[in-house]
Amino acid sequence: MAVIEIRTPLRKKERKKLKAGDHVRISGIIYTARDAAHQRMSLALEKGLPLPMDFTDEIIYYVGPCPAKPGEIIGSAGPTTSGRMDVYTPELLDQGLGGMIGKGNRSERVINSMISNDAVYFACVGGAGALLQDCIKSVEIIAYEDLGTEAIRKIEVEDFPAIVVIDTQGNNLYETERKKFINKLWI
Amino acid sequence: MKKIGIQQIIDHVAEMCIEANTHLSADMREGLLRARGSEESVNGKEILDTMLCNFEIAKTKNIPICQDTGMVVMFVTFGQDLTIEGGSLEEALQAGVAKGYQEGYLRKSVVADPFIRTNTGNNTPAVIHYQVVPGDRLKIKILPKGFGSENTSALKMLKPSDGMAGVKDFVLKTVETGSPNACAPIVVGVGVGGTMEKAALMAKEALGRPLGEHNRLDHIEALEDYLLEASNALGIGPMGLGGINTVLGVNVEVFPTHIAGLPVAVNISCYVNRHVEREL
Structure with missing residues (x-):
C-alpha cells in the first residue's frame, strides 16, 4: 500500500490533495489537546480572548499521554475518541486549524465545517500507545500545565502512522469501507 | 483462621494494575491472532x-x-473465615491501586467529582465489588476500564414481551x-435479568470471563453465538474502518428477574480487554 509522507504545517493546497483512505506518515510539529483543553479554548473564544497559539494550518492530536518513565520524554500516547471534541471543533477550524488526529467518527456539523475550511481528519490505531510513543521525538508543554495529561503539548513527531478518514470534501471512510463488508444475509 | 496482612494485599494489587496495563492476556492474544487470520479487509489487516x-x-x-x-x-471474593491484619481491606485495595499507578507510570485518569473534575492524582478511588463466600480465600480480579469503550455501553429496561428478540x-x-x-x-459483556444495577454488574463481570469460554446454559450459549456472528456481519471491522472482525467475543450472564421486567445491560470493552486475577 502506497504511503504518503506529509510534513507539518499542512497548508490548504496540501490538505486538498489528501483523499479518504490514504495512508500517511506525519512528520513535524503537532499539538496535543483533548476534552479539558478544548473546553478552555472554547471559553477563551467566547470571552474574546486569544487562544494559547495560532492554529493556522496546524494539526491537533487528541491524546492524553501517560507519564514518562525515567529516561523517556513521554509515556504511551495513543489517540482518544474524537467525538467528544465535536462540540468545540468547528470554532477551532474557523480559527484556521488544518487537521486533527484521533479515532472514531465525527458529527455532521464537524464534517460540514471541515468541508468549508478545507480541513482533514486522520485516524490512528486506538490503543497503540506504545507504538505511537516511539514516533514522538520532543515534547514541550505550551499551555494549561495545570491540566496534567490534558495540557496542550507541542510535540515533534517522525513518521507518525495515520489514515485519512475524512477528507476536505467530506468523503468518510467510516461509511464507505463498512458498506463493503456488511453481510446482507444477517442484516 | 487464615490471616493476610494488608501490605501483601497492597503489593499484589499494585503488581496486578501494572501487569494488566502492560501485558496482553493469553486469551485476548489468541482471539486477535484468530481475527488477523480471518480478516478480509486491507485496512483491517494492517490495523490488526x-x-x-x-x-x-x-x-x-x-x-x-x-x-x-x-x-x-x-x-x-472474600472468604468469611479469613482475617485481614493491619488495617481495612478497602483501604489496602485502594492503596494498592495508588501504588501501582504511581510506580508503573500509568496515567491517572480519575477526577474527584463528576462536575468539578479535579484529578485525584493517584487514580483512586477504584470501583470495588465484594462478594462474601464460605472458606478462607481472597480472590481479586482487576479490570482497568478505559472510557473510550465504557462510554459506548448502554442499559435498557425491556418488557417481558420484548423477549429474546428484544435483547438481540x-x-x-x-x-x-x-x-x-x-x-x-471489541468484547461485549451482556447482563440480562435481575434489577437495573444487577444487569449492569453482570455485564461488567461478563467482560472478565476468558474469551472463548461460554455460558453453561444451552440457550444462553446459543445467544452468545448468535450475537457474535450477527455483530461481525455489521461490516464495521477493526477500528471501524471496515472488515469482518468487529467483535472478538460476546459473554452473556443471566439472573432471575421480576415478573414485570427484562433488564438488559451491555458493557463494551476494547480489543485489549485488560483483566488480571490472583488468589491470595
Whole structure:
C-alpha cells in the first residue's frame, strides 16, 4: 500500500490533495489537546480572548499521554475518541486549524465545517500507545500545565502512522469501507 | 483462621494494575491472532498488525499498551473465615491501586467529582465489588476500564414481551453505534435479568470471563453465538474502518428477574480487554 509522507504545517493546497483512505506518515510539529483543553479554548473564544497559539494550518492530536518513565520524554500516547471534541471543533477550524488526529467518527456539523475550511481528519490505531510513543521525538508543554495529561503539548513527531478518514470534501471512510463488508444475509 | 496482612494485599494489587496495563492476556492474544487470520479487509489487516506490534513494544519496554490506563474496577471474593491484619481491606485495595499507578507510570485518569473534575492524582478511588463466600480465600480480579469503550455501553429496561428478540436487537444496536469509537474488535459483556444495577454488574463481570469460554446454559450459549456472528456481519471491522472482525467475543450472564421486567445491560470493552486475577 502506497504511503504518503506529509510534513507539518499542512497548508490548504496540501490538505486538498489528501483523499479518504490514504495512508500517511506525519512528520513535524503537532499539538496535543483533548476534552479539558478544548473546553478552555472554547471559553477563551467566547470571552474574546486569544487562544494559547495560532492554529493556522496546524494539526491537533487528541491524546492524553501517560507519564514518562525515567529516561523517556513521554509515556504511551495513543489517540482518544474524537467525538467528544465535536462540540468545540468547528470554532477551532474557523480559527484556521488544518487537521486533527484521533479515532472514531465525527458529527455532521464537524464534517460540514471541515468541508468549508478545507480541513482533514486522520485516524490512528486506538490503543497503540506504545507504538505511537516511539514516533514522538520532543515534547514541550505550551499551555494549561495545570491540566496534567490534558495540557496542550507541542510535540515533534517522525513518521507518525495515520489514515485519512475524512477528507476536505467530506468523503468518510467510516461509511464507505463498512458498506463493503456488511453481510446482507444477517442484516 | 487464615490471616493476610494488608501490605501483601497492597503489593499484589499494585503488581496486578501494572501487569494488566502492560501485558496482553493469553486469551485476548489468541482471539486477535484468530481475527488477523480471518480478516478480509486491507485496512483491517494492517490495523490488526499494528495492534499486535504495539503489544510487543509495550511488553519489551514495560510501558502501558494504551495511554488510557483506565479507572480500576475490582471484583473481590472474600472468604468469611479469613482475617485481614493491619488495617481495612478497602483501604489496602485502594492503596494498592495508588501504588501501582504511581510506580508503573500509568496515567491517572480519575477526577474527584463528576462536575468539578479535579484529578485525584493517584487514580483512586477504584470501583470495588465484594462478594462474601464460605472458606478462607481472597480472590481479586482487576479490570482497568478505559472510557473510550465504557462510554459506548448502554442499559435498557425491556418488557417481558420484548423477549429474546428484544435483547438481540438492543445488543446489536449498541454494538453498531459503539464499536467504531470503542476500538474494535471489541468484547461485549451482556447482563440480562435481575434489577437495573444487577444487569449492569453482570455485564461488567461478563467482560472478565476468558474469551472463548461460554455460558453453561444451552440457550444462553446459543445467544452468545448468535450475537457474535450477527455483530461481525455489521461490516464495521477493526477500528471501524471496515472488515469482518468487529467483535472478538460476546459473554452473556443471566439472573432471575421480576415478573414485570427484562433488564438488559451491555458493557463494551476494547480489543485489549485488560483483566488480571490472583488468589491470595
